[in-house]
Amino acid sequence: MREILGERRKNRRKNGTRAGRLRALREAALEYARHWRWPVLPGAEASPEGRCACGRAGCPVPGAHPLDPGLLAATTDERMIRWWWTSRPHAPIVLATGGQAPCALAVPAAAGRAALAELDRRGVRTGPVIAAPGRWLLLVRPYELPQLGDLLGAMEHVPGSLRFHGPGGYLPLPPSGFAAEDAAGWVRRPRPAPRGGGAELPCAADLLAVLVDEALRDPGGLPGR
Numbered sequence: 001m002r003e004i005l006g007e008r009r010k011n012r013r014k015n016g017t018r019a020g021r022l023r024a025l026r027e028a029a030l031e032y033a034r035h036w037r038w039p040v041l042p043g044a045e046a047s048p049e050g051r052c053a054c055g056r057a058g059c060p061v062p063g064a065h066p067l068d069p070g071l072l073a074a075t076t077d078e079r080m081i082r083w084w085w086t087s088r089p090h091a092p093i094v095l096a097t098g099g100q101a102p103c104a105l106a107v108p109a110a111a112g113r114a115a116l117a118e119l120d121r122r123g124v125r126t127g128p129v130i131a132a133p134g135r136w137l138l139l140v141r142p143y144e145l146p147q148l149g150d151l152l153g154a155m156e157h158v159p160g161s162l163r164f165h166g167p168g169g170y171l172p173l174p175p176s177g178f179a180a181e182d183a184a185g186w187v188r189r190p191r192p193a194p195r196g197g198g199a200e201l202p203c204a205a206d207l208l209a210v211l212v213d214e215a216l217r218d219p220g221g222l223p224g225r
Contacts, residue, residue, distance in 0.1 A: 024175055026085035029093045036199050038101050039074035042084045042091030046178050063092050063178040092176030098167030102139040106163040107215045112136025115214040127201040129187040140204040159215035
């Protein structure tokens with residue numbers, strides 16, 4: 001009897017944790033839309049073994065990309081978001097980047113950690129930073145592709161490991177889960193802009209040089225051109 005009761009308590013704790021995590025996804029998606037006005041949508045789900053719901057063999061980002069609905073469905077409408085995550089409580093949260101929403105610069109985790117320390121040392125104020133499996137994503141003000149091209153064109157080398165989430169792109173938002181126990185988390189959470197109007201975000205130009213330097217030092221950061 002004691003063993004049975006102990007197992008029941010263990011299952012209640014497990015189920016309670018699981019239910020809490022599923023509620024956290026829905027509430028986080030609503031908070032991004034309500035408080036920060038970030039357009040979100042549910043992403044493709046991944047199995048614990050790493051198989052993505054998209055069915056693509058060797059999907060490079062299982063559980064971290066749009067599937068159904070497509071990216072253009074991203075919204076801040078709370079009724080739609082509530083319905084999505086009631087129907088698909090396990091779905092990761094995907095942010096549609098660009099337009100009025102944040103963009104992002106992404107580097108390998110080690111380079112991101114070093115870059116953040118160097119930016120702090122220089123007194124450069126950063127915005128929200130996400131740790132996803134193997135990579136750090138630094139959210140920045142929306143930029144246009146020609147503007148980004150000008151910045152990169154002025155640099156001698158561009159690391160192949162540097163990624164850009166700009167207009168028409170997307171990225172996973174915490175607490176989205178991926179394969180196994182991998183999940184996205186905040187290194188630095190969003191904070192309100194001093195004059196209101198959403199989250200405080202730096203310009204890509206303020207961060208790019210340091211991110212490039214640290215990504216080039218990373219073993220995987222070979223020049224892209």
